[in-house]
Structure formats: structure tokens, C-alpha cells
Amino acid sequence: MRCVKVIQSELESRLCMRVKTLFPALIFFACSVLTGIGHVRAADVNLPNIGSSAGELLSPEEAHQYGASMLHEMRSLDMVLDDPLLVAYINALGYRLVAHSDKPDQAFTFFLARDDIINAFAAPGGYIAVYTGLFVTTTTESELAAVMAHEIGHITQNHLARAFEDAQKASLPIALAMLGALIATRGGSGDAGTAAIVSGMAAMQQRQINFTRHDETEADRMGIQTLARANFDPNAMAGFFQRMQQALRPSDDGEVPEFLRTHPVSTSRISDAKSRAEALSKEVANRTPLLESTAGHTAPSSSWLLLQPGQAGKNPLAYGAATHVDLPHDREVSQRYYELMRERVRVLTAINPNAILGYYSDNLRDNPSFDTTANRYGYALALLYAHQPEKALVQxxxxxxxxxDQLVFQIGIAQSEFSFGRRDAALKRYAELETNYPRNRALALMHSDALLQQADADSAHKTQELLRPLLLDESDDPSMQTNFARACELAGDKIRAGQAYAEAALYSGHVEDALNQLKALTSRADLDYYQRARIEARITELTPYVLELRRKHIKPDAQDAKRQGLRAGLGRDNDATERDSNTASSHKSSTTFCIGANACTPLSSERNN
Structure with a gap:
């Protein structure tokens, strides 16, 4: 990613300058070692090392900006699965864990990265990505939560900052030792000087490996503690690691799978996780009678937030989850919802509609144990994906x-009705659901998708009323900004539409596009004083960032039809190449069902639930 390369280059150059005055021969070595350290740490979290606990290189605000920029850039490359239901689920699950961590007040953003690899990573500013390949590989919500809790541990324990600070501290003394060795061997054999450099490099690498192992162990222990507090199975982390160790063995050519490279698993690590989980399980068991006696006063679990009518918020902290430990019944409800979301990921990341449909239909026909609610839901989604809305509606x-009372199924019925041509029935169902689930982001986005396909002023006004309150809390949501922009355009408010399109471009990683669109708005003669002031203020905010990108020779992609589509303000459809805020979709009467473009894990006849 371009933004990541810029960050790594800038920080490495700063460190290399500190070594420059020591000895010219060490410049290449120092830069190489620091780059190597960046790669080793990136293997832990899939990101460069950008942070300093002393705040010398990266402040908390800068860390958040870098994390947000990374997310925006990934969106621009279609590397993020921004399905509304899945976004709601992964963030509710994430904040359920955060609420029971050592830093429940820290801000986090959780998202799904489109890729079939089995992995997850933590980024500066509390950004945590879960790859879709990992999601569909897990068999329980506790396994998924275990990986997320591990990544939360990297953030709460400041591992990114500590890693870079450690690299700074290690590079100088080892470089000095190498300098002494080189001076001592001057005039002698060239092999001695080479040996000095090799020894120094080995010392740096060993120090980094030890630091990495310490981080992983600490993140494991903090993650298991968080799991137990949130009433997930604390044994899930050790169980998942053990399953991955057995299933993901190096290939015959020696290539190590992604998960094992970034999360090295050893017998001692699994044993330590099991011991920690056993101890915490006993603590939780001792507290269970007290919890059951106060069951009537507990806050809802994360998944329950998505199921119950009348709950507007998206953050479990708003419901007092920081002091709540779910009861076993809640875990069962949460597990069932997780299974629905796992199958949704499987379908939305499938490349071939017929292949994913065959996966479900064949297994439902041949394997009785495969006939579960979650797999039936996956089958219905696959039918919708394969443009068979009538059959999808029946399912x-x-x-x-x-x-x-399951919102997910009601939304599925509405989507199927709309795709099958029963638009009035679908819009009526959406309106009734809005009454029961006010200010629900996932429902609002899908409802607005359907309204916008009506392409009339009345539907546009309804969409504006639906999305305007949500934008107060979701202003950085490119999907919501795109739908709001299209609604404003249909309603005749071209200025507000232009502003919203610019915001959608910004949060989709197209910063220069956003700036150009705002500048174009300033040429309108019908701007009032307040509109012009807001637009010019936004231009002032974005200009330094665009100039910095230009200075780094990072230029925007060609203004192709896809980018022009954003300005045209067209909503989502089910074409995988025309999605979200940077799409160029036309006004079609087809389904509003959002489908991804990347592959998930290979489909098989085995049950995965």
C-alpha cells in the first residue's frame, strides 16, 4: 500500500541519519537492518513499525491518522469487505472484547480484509483487520474472538510503539560494536571485517526475534484474559493455534503458511495458553453464582444488539458492557449469529456464483448434518447472488x-422481494423494520439502497431523512456518504450532493479526487456564505495532505470511468466491479445485494460450522 510505504520510508530515513555520523561504512548496514526489523515486525502484525512510546516519531493523533489512511487506501484497492451487516457484527464483537480488556476506553476500529489467507493484524491507532479467510476457517465465535483478542492485546500493550523504540535502542550499541570491530580489523583480512558485520546483523536479528516472542506471549495472555472476562471459551485460543499448527504445515518446497509466519506457533506457546485458560476458567466458575443472581441486570451481548428491536447504538459500551459478563445462554445466541455471519462472508467473498451455489446445494442434498440454519441462510444468499431471487425468497x-424476530432474515426477505420485482412489498417491509430497529446502520444502508433504485424525488427525500441522523455519528462512512450524496442529487440539492461525494472519495482513499471535487464546487455562483465557508475549510484541511503525497511522488490513478462514477453519484448494485463509494454503477433494477469480488477458502463438501 502506498501510504504504508511512505511511512516506512520516512521513519527508516530518520533512523539512518542518526547512524550516519558514526562511520560511513555502516550506513548501508544500518538501513538494511532497520528494514529487516520492519519486515520481522510486519510479520507479527502485517504492518511496518511506526511508533515510539516516547512520542518522538509518532504521536497518538498521528497513529490514528496513519491507521485511518491505511484503511482508506485498502478501500481504494477494494481490499475491505464493507458489507453493512458484517461491519456491524465485527465491530460489536470487537467492542465486546475491548469492553473487557485492560483499556476499555481506547478507540478501536475493526474491519474485514478481503483475502483468503488465514490471518489478522493490528495497526496504529487501534485499527484491527480480520481476513475473510480466517473468518470462514474458524468453527466457533470463541475462536474468532480469540484471534481478535490477541490483536487487541498488541494494541493495549503498545507493542507497535515498543517494537520501534526497541529497534532504535538496539541499532546504536550494536552499530558501535561493529564499528570497533571494523577498526580493530583494519589492515587485516577482509574476512574479519565481514565477520564483524555478519555478527552484528545476527545480534540485531536475534534481539528482534526475542522481542517478537515476548510480544506474542504477552498478547496471548492478555487475549485469554479478555476472552474469559467476556465469557468466551478461554481455551479457544490454544485450540485454534493447535488446529492451525496441524492443518497448516510447511509445504514440500519449504514455504511456511501465512498464519504460521506471522503468528509462530510452538508447543510451549500452546501449553502456556492452555495453562492460562485453565486458571482463568476456574476464576470465572467461582464468579458464576454471583453473575446468575444478577442476571436480570446484565447488558445485552454483542450479537443480541443486532437482534433486538429498538436498540439504536452500535457500541456495546453504551449499554454498560464494560461491567457485563455474558451468561451461557447468551453465548449460545451469539454463536448462532456468528454462524450466520460466517456463511455471509463465505458467499460475499466467492468469485463464482455457480460454484458457491453448488457448494450449498450439493451438501444440503448429500449430507444431512450440513442442513443447519446457518447453511440454509448461506444457500439463500447464494441463490440471490446467482440471480435466482424467486428461489432465494422461498428460502x-x-x-x-x-x-x-431475526433482523438478518427479515432483511434477506426484503432484498429477495425487491430483486424479484416486488418492490412495494420490499419497501413496506423495510419501513416496518425501521420502526422496530431505529438508527440501525446496516438496515438503513440496505433500505436506502432500495429507495435510491426508485430514482425519484420522493424516495430521495426519504433517504435523506433516513441517513441524516446517522451521518452525525458515521461521517467517515463512505457507503453512507455515497448514498446520501445520491439522495441529495435526486432531491435537487447539487451542492450538498457534491460535498457528500467528496467525503465519500476521501474515505475511500481518493484524497486528491476529494480535493478536486471540493474545488470544483467553489466555482458555483449559487453558494451561500456558510456553504462556501464549509467547503473552503475542508479544502484547507485536505491540501497539505495532497501536497505531501505529491512530494512523495504518489499520484492518483487515472481518472477513469470507475472514478468518474463516484462523481455521477450512483449507488451500489451486485456487480463486483462496481461497488460502494468509488463505483460506476448505472441505475439498474437488479438486486441491491452487495457481493464481493475476492475468493474465500476453497469450497469443499466438508461441513464448516
Missing amino acids: MQKLGAAQS
């Missing part, structure tokens, strides 16, 4: 009849 209605 969704069966699911909805069995669980009428």
Missing part, C-alpha cells in the same frame, strides 16, 4: 417464519 421466508 428466506422459511428462515423468517422460524425466527420472525
Whole structure:
């Protein structure tokens, strides 16, 4: 990613300058070692080392900006799965864990990265990514939570900052030792000087390996503690690591799988995790009678937030989850919802509609144990993906009849109705759901998708009323900004539409596009004083960042049809190449179902739930 390369280059150059005055021959070595350290640490978290606990290189605000820039850049490359239901789920699950961590007040952003690899990473500013390949590989919500809790531990324990600070401290004394060795061998054999450099490099690498192992162990222990506090199975971390160790063995050519490279698993690490989990399980068991006696006063679990009518917020902290430990019944409810979301990920990341449909239909026909609610839901989504809305509607209605209070099934019915041509029925269902689930982001986005496909002023006004309150808390949401922009455009408010399109471009990683769109708005003669002031203030904010990108020779992509589509303000459809805020979709009457473009893990006839 361009933004990551800029950060790494800038920070490495600063450190290299500190060594420059010592000995010219060490310049290449110092830069090489620091680059190597960056790669080793990146293997832990899939990011360069950018942070200093002393705040010399990166302040908390800068860390947040870098994390946000990384997310925006990944969006621009279609590397983020921004499905509304999945965004709600992964953040609710993440904040359920954060609420029981040692730093419940720290800000986090959780998102799904589109890739079939089995991995996750933590980034500066509290940004945590879970790869879709890992999501569909987990078998329980506790396993998914275990990986997320581990990454939360890296953030709460300041491992990114400590890693870079350690690199700074290590580079200078080892470089000095190498300098002495080189001076001592001057005039002698060239092999002695080479040996001095090799020894120094080995020392640096060994120090970094030891530091990495310490970080991983600490993140494991903090993660297991968080799992136990949040009433997930604390044994899930050791169990998942053990399963990955057995399943992901190095190939015949010696290539180590991604997960094992970034999260090295050893027998001692698994044993330590098991011991820690056993101790914490006993502590939780001793507290269970007290929890059951106060069950009527507990806050809802993260998944329950998505299921119950009338709950507007998205952050479990708003419901007092920081002092809540879920009861076993809540874990069962949460597990069932997790299974639905796992199958949703599987379908939305499938490349071939017929292949994913065959995966479900074949297994449902041949394997009785595969016939579960979650797999039936995946089958219904696959039918919708394969442009068979009538069959999808039948499946969704069966699911909805069995669980009428399940929002996910009701949304599925509405999407199927709309795609099948029963638009009035679908819009009526959406409106009724809005009454029961006010200010629900996922529902609002899907409802607005349907309204915008009506392409009339009345639907546009309804969309504005629906999204305007949510934008107060979700202003950095490119999907919401895009839909709001299109609604404003249809309603005749071209200025507000232009502003929203610019915001959508910004949060989708197209910063220069956003700046150009705002500058274009300033040429309008119908701007009032306040509109012009807001637009010019935003231009002032974005200009330094764009100039810095230009200074780094990072230029925006060509203004192709895809980018022009953002300015045209067209909403999402189900074409994988025309998605979200940087899409160029046309006004189609097809389904509003959002489908991804990347592959998930290979489909098989084995049950995965």
C-alpha cells in the first residue's frame, strides 16, 4: 500500500541519519537492518513499525491518522469487505472484547480484509483487520474472538510503539560494536571485517526475534484474559493455534503458511495458553453464582444488539458492557449469529456464483448434518447472488417464519422481494423494520439502497431523512456518504450532493479526487456564505495532505470511468466491479445485494460450522 510505504520510508530515513555520523561504512548496514526489523515486525502484525512510546516519531493523533489512511487506501484497492451487516457484527464483537480488556476506553476500529489467507493484524491507532479467510476457517465465535483478542492485546500493550523504540535502542550499541570491530580489523583480512558485520546483523536479528516472542506471549495472555472476562471459551485460543499448527504445515518446497509466519506457533506457546485458560476458567466458575443472581441486570451481548428491536447504538459500551459478563445462554445466541455471519462472508467473498451455489446445494442434498440454519441462510444468499431471487425468497421466508424476530432474515426477505420485482412489498417491509430497529446502520444502508433504485424525488427525500441522523455519528462512512450524496442529487440539492461525494472519495482513499471535487464546487455562483465557508475549510484541511503525497511522488490513478462514477453519484448494485463509494454503477433494477469480488477458502463438501 502506498501510504504504508511512505511511512516506512520516512521513519527508516530518520533512523539512518542518526547512524550516519558514526562511520560511513555502516550506513548501508544500518538501513538494511532497520528494514529487516520492519519486515520481522510486519510479520507479527502485517504492518511496518511506526511508533515510539516516547512520542518522538509518532504521536497518538498521528497513529490514528496513519491507521485511518491505511484503511482508506485498502478501500481504494477494494481490499475491505464493507458489507453493512458484517461491519456491524465485527465491530460489536470487537467492542465486546475491548469492553473487557485492560483499556476499555481506547478507540478501536475493526474491519474485514478481503483475502483468503488465514490471518489478522493490528495497526496504529487501534485499527484491527480480520481476513475473510480466517473468518470462514474458524468453527466457533470463541475462536474468532480469540484471534481478535490477541490483536487487541498488541494494541493495549503498545507493542507497535515498543517494537520501534526497541529497534532504535538496539541499532546504536550494536552499530558501535561493529564499528570497533571494523577498526580493530583494519589492515587485516577482509574476512574479519565481514565477520564483524555478519555478527552484528545476527545480534540485531536475534534481539528482534526475542522481542517478537515476548510480544506474542504477552498478547496471548492478555487475549485469554479478555476472552474469559467476556465469557468466551478461554481455551479457544490454544485450540485454534493447535488446529492451525496441524492443518497448516510447511509445504514440500519449504514455504511456511501465512498464519504460521506471522503468528509462530510452538508447543510451549500452546501449553502456556492452555495453562492460562485453565486458571482463568476456574476464576470465572467461582464468579458464576454471583453473575446468575444478577442476571436480570446484565447488558445485552454483542450479537443480541443486532437482534433486538429498538436498540439504536452500535457500541456495546453504551449499554454498560464494560461491567457485563455474558451468561451461557447468551453465548449460545451469539454463536448462532456468528454462524450466520460466517456463511455471509463465505458467499460475499466467492468469485463464482455457480460454484458457491453448488457448494450449498450439493451438501444440503448429500449430507444431512450440513442442513443447519446457518447453511440454509448461506444457500439463500447464494441463490440471490446467482440471480435466482424467486428461489432465494422461498428460502428466506422459511428462515423468517422460524425466527420472525431475526433482523438478518427479515432483511434477506426484503432484498429477495425487491430483486424479484416486488418492490412495494420490499419497501413496506423495510419501513416496518425501521420502526422496530431505529438508527440501525446496516438496515438503513440496505433500505436506502432500495429507495435510491426508485430514482425519484420522493424516495430521495426519504433517504435523506433516513441517513441524516446517522451521518452525525458515521461521517467517515463512505457507503453512507455515497448514498446520501445520491439522495441529495435526486432531491435537487447539487451542492450538498457534491460535498457528500467528496467525503465519500476521501474515505475511500481518493484524497486528491476529494480535493478536486471540493474545488470544483467553489466555482458555483449559487453558494451561500456558510456553504462556501464549509467547503473552503475542508479544502484547507485536505491540501497539505495532497501536497505531501505529491512530494512523495504518489499520484492518483487515472481518472477513469470507475472514478468518474463516484462523481455521477450512483449507488451500489451486485456487480463486483462496481461497488460502494468509488463505483460506476448505472441505475439498474437488479438486486441491491452487495457481493464481493475476492475468493474465500476453497469450497469443499466438508461441513464448516
